[in-house]
Amino acid sequence: MTDAFKLAWRYPDEQNRILISSLARLNGVAPEQILLGDGSSEILKICAATFTGKDRRLVVADPTFEAIADYSTAAGAETTKVPLTPSYSHDLAAMAATPNAGLIYICNPNNPTASITPKDEVRKFIGEIPQDTTVLVDEAYFHFADTPEYESVIPLIKDHPNFIVARTFSKIYGMAGLRCGYAVAQKETIERMRPLQMWDSVNCIALAAAIASINDVAQVANGRRLNSETRAFTVSQLESLGYKSIPSQANFTMFDVKRPVLPVINALKERKVQVGRLFPSMPNHMRLTIGKRAEMEGFLAAFRQVAA
Numbered sequence: 001m002t003d004a005f006k007l008a009w010r011y012p013d014e015q016n017r018i019l020i021s022s023l024a025r026l027n028g029v030a031p032e033q034i035l036l037g038d039g040s041s042e043i044l045k046i047c048a049a050t051f052t053g054k055d056r057r058l059v060v061a062d063p064t065f066e067a068i069a070d071y072s073t074a075a076g077a078e079t080t081k082v083p084l085t086p087s088y089s090h091d092l093a094a095m096a097a098t099p100n101a102g103l104i105y106i107c108n109p110n111n112p113t114a115s116i117t118p119k120d121e122v123r124k125f126i127g128e129i130p131q132d133t134t135v136l137v138d139e140a141y142f143h144f145a146d147t148p149e150y151e152s153v154i155p156l157i158k159d160h161p162n163f164i165v166a167r168t169f170s171k172i173y174g175m176a177g178l179r180c181g182y183a184v185a186q187k188e189t190i191e192r193m194r195p196l197q198m199w200d201s202v203n204c205i206a207l208a209a210a211i212a213s214i215n216d217v218a219q220v221a222n223g224r225r226l227n228s229e230t231r232a233f234t235v236s237q238l239e240s241l242g243y244k245s246i247p248s249q250a251n252f253t254m255f256d257v258k259r260p261v262l263p264v265i266n267a268l269k270e271r272k273v274q275v276g277r278l279f280p281s282m283p284n285h286m287r288l289t290i291g292k293r294a295e296m297e298g299f300l301a302a303f304r305q306v307a308a
């Protein structure tokens, strides 16, 4: 990043090209099948703008990551929210049955529940969706999932022109403040999305960091190990206090606080501990990001005070 700063006076064409070809190699696709975004948020926004509209609804799970619903509302589309199943996976049959769906958003692993939708169900669903509905699978938390029930769906792209996967450098690569993400899809699908993107939207410092992240072969394994150790510690501490977590496949966890969560969120904030926001369909659950061990100890000390 320091080296890239020396080139900050130029447009980032060269770094753009290098990152795209690295990502193409990493994912086993052609460079024309990658679209970089200013965070995967930009990818979500482009998908909403391209595939939703007045008569093309957005279909999402409830609860899920909310941003795409804001973007599609701005595109004039209505949103159908389909509750998660009792095991916190997407109810794919109900999502597929929604009429006039322009875009179906599958967040896997899902934010805020940290749960996965099993791979066999996702495969079947993608195989059955009609061509005029686009499916966007958001794999922001892909690297953290370690159950055999889960897989990335990038290998399915070759068979489905109506299918897009979003990825981000904000999570396992720790680049949330730098902003870089990407989409993988068939070339023609990427070409439909590209005109809705801002030119040169990813800056040269973020591109340099993303290229370095991919070249650092230890980074993913290291991030996964640190997260799973600290997550196991946090979840077991909560359990010993009598609070049960939904099994987590991500770098956050969601647990039942056995009372409305909003006053607990606010009480923690007064103690300078910031936890996840309220998700209205799960008003008694807290979404908790897994930070460093010392941060989680700080959270637990404050939580013991406010939840006593």
Ligand SMILES: Cc1ncc(COP(=O)(O)O)c(C=O)c1O
Pocket: 038, 039, 040, 041, 042, 065, 107, 111, 138, 140, 141, 167, 168, 169, 170, 176, 179, 180, 181
């Ligand atoms: C599921 C999911 N997708 C996308 C994003 C956006 O990530 P970014 O724009 O930083 O890549 C987030 C951020 O929290 C997320 O949870």
